[in-house]
Amino acid sequence: xxxxSPKPVAELTFEQALDELDALVRRMESGExxxxxxxxxxxxxxxxxxxxxxxxxxxxxxxxxxxxxxLRALDPGSLRGAEP
Numbered sequence: 546x547x548x549x550s551p552k553p554v555a556e557l558t559f560e561q562a563l564d565e566l567d568a569l570v571r572r573m574e575s576g577e578x579x580x581x582x583x584x585x586x587x588x589x590x591x592x593x594x595x596x597x598x599x600x601x602x603x604x605x606x607x608x609x610x611x612x613x614x615x616l617r618a619l620d621p622g623s624l625r626g627a628e629p
Contacts, residue, residue, distance in 0.1 A: 554592045565593055
């Protein structure tokens with residue numbers, strides 16, 4: 546039975562990449578992989594880790610932009626149930 550090629554990293558969602566990375570780490574830690582498979586798993590894992598780090602960095606930048614646009618001084622009177 547031939548192994549199917551993994552989906553290109555760029556086509557994965559963050560969650561799919563993280564799940565695959567977790568599965569690779571577990572397989573590598575279990576010792577069930579031979580040398581060649583371990584090297585291939587390490588290479589794929591490095592690609593997945595870099596992808597996840599880039600996605601997290603992009604999300605952090607988006608949050609900083611959103612915070613900069615939406616942050617303003619708090620008016621306690623505008624809070625629900627706030628007493629004057």
